Amino acid sequence: MRIVLQRVSSASVTIAGRVTGRIDRGLLVFIGIEAADTAADGEWLAQKLVKLRIFADEQGQMNKSVADVGGGILLISQFTLHASTQKGTRPSFNRAAKPEHAQPLYEQFVSQVRTALGGPPAVSGVERVATGEFGAMMDIALVNDGPVTLIIDSKTRD
Numbered sequence: 001m002r003i004v005l006q007r008v009s010s011a012s013v014t015i016a017g018r019v020t021g022r023i024d025r026g027l028l029v030f031i032g033i034e035a036a037d038t039a040a041d042g043e044w045l046a047q048k049l050v051k052l053r054i055f056a057d058e059q060g061q062m063n064k065s066v067a068d069v070g071g072g073i074l075l076i077s078q079f080t081l082h083a084s085t086q087k088g089t090r091p092s093f094n095r096a097a098k099p100e101h102a103q104p105l106y107e108q109f110v111s112q113v114r115t116a117l118g119g120p121p122a123v124s125g126v127e128r129v130a131t132g133e134f135g136a137m138m139d140i141a142l143v144n145d146g147p148v149t150l151i152i153d154s155k156t157r158d
Contacts, residue, residue, distance in 0.1 A: 001031065001032070001033055001034070001037045001041040001042055001045055001105070001109070001153070001154040001155075002031075002032040002034070002081045002082065002151065002152070002153045002154070002155075003029050003030060003031050003032070003045060003049065003081075003151070003152050003153075004029070004030045004078075004081060004149065004150070004151050005027050005028065005029045005030075005049065005052075005149070005150050005152070006027065006028045006029075006142065006144055006147065006148065006149045007026075007027060007054055007055065007144070007145045007146050007147070007148035007149075008023070008025070008026060008027065008028045008074075008142045008143055008144055008145050009024070009025055009143040009144075009145045010022070010023065010024050010025070010142070010143050011023055011026070011028040011074045011140065011141065011142040011143070012074070012140070012141045012142075013074065013076060013130070013131075013132040013138050013139070013140055013141075014138065014139040014140075014141070015132065015133055015136050015137070015138055015139075020130075020131075020132060020133060021074055021127065021130030021131050021132060022074070022127075022130060023071070023072030023073065023074045023127065023128075023130050024071075024072060025069065025071045025072070025145070026066055026069075026071030026072035026073055026074070027049070027066050027071065027072075027073045027074070028074045028076070028140070028142050029049065029073060029074065029075050029076065030076050030077075030078040030081060031075060031076065031077055031078060031081070031106060031109060032077075032078055032079055032080070032081025032082045032096065033077075033079070033082075033096070033097045033101070033102040033105050033106060034082045034095045034096060034097050035095065035096075035097045035098070035101060036155075037097060037101075037102075037105055037154070038105075039105065039108050039112075041105075041154035041155075042105060042108055042109040042112050042154075043112050044154050044157070045109070045112075045152065045154050046109060046112035046113045046115070046116045047116055048152060049066075049073070049113060049116070049152075050065060050066060050067050050073075050113065050116040050117050051065050051067070051116075052065055052066070052150075053065050053068075054066075054148050054150070055068065055069045055071070062148075066117070067117055067118070072127065072128050072129065072130065073113055073117060073128070073129050073130070074129075074130045074131070074132075075109070075110055075113060075129065075130070075131045075132070076131070076132040076138065076140060077102070077103075077106045077132065077134045077135070079093060079096040079097075079102065080093065080096075081096075082095040082096040083096075099134075099135060102134075103134045103135070106134050107134070110129065110131055113129055114128075114129045117129060
């Protein structure tokens with residue numbers, strides 16, 4: 001399982017003209033699932049994601065996690081994170097899991113992140129953990145904060 005996360009001031013996802021998820025300060029996270037992934041990959045990533053210290057403390061140092069700052073997390077499924085561009089100019093998506101394997105793992109990951117983040121389900125009417133829709137065409141809007149963008153892979157654990 002691979003994630004690309006961005007620290008954001010705000011982010012939202014729109015599907016067919018309707019906003020289906022939005023957060024204020026927090027993390028926008030794109031999730032790619034490959035055929036070899038399991039629920040254990042999701043659990044490791046969920047814990048890492050919630051505890052990752054990439055928000056500034058009072059001295060301006062990255063010492064606080066999304067949980068520490070009361071931030072939200074917007075989770076977006078994105079199979080293209082497992083693209084291979086080794087041959088030619090058209091990406092291959094052979095490593096990406098088929099939907100029947102990926103969707104249950106994505107839904108489980110959402111649940112794992114909600115559990116790991118804890119706290120109230122919503123703050124000021126904004127969900128702490130919001131999502132897009134698996135397999136849908138989505139428009140993502142964000143205000144990148146920093147910018148801070150990280151890639152984390154459960155297979156390499158780096």
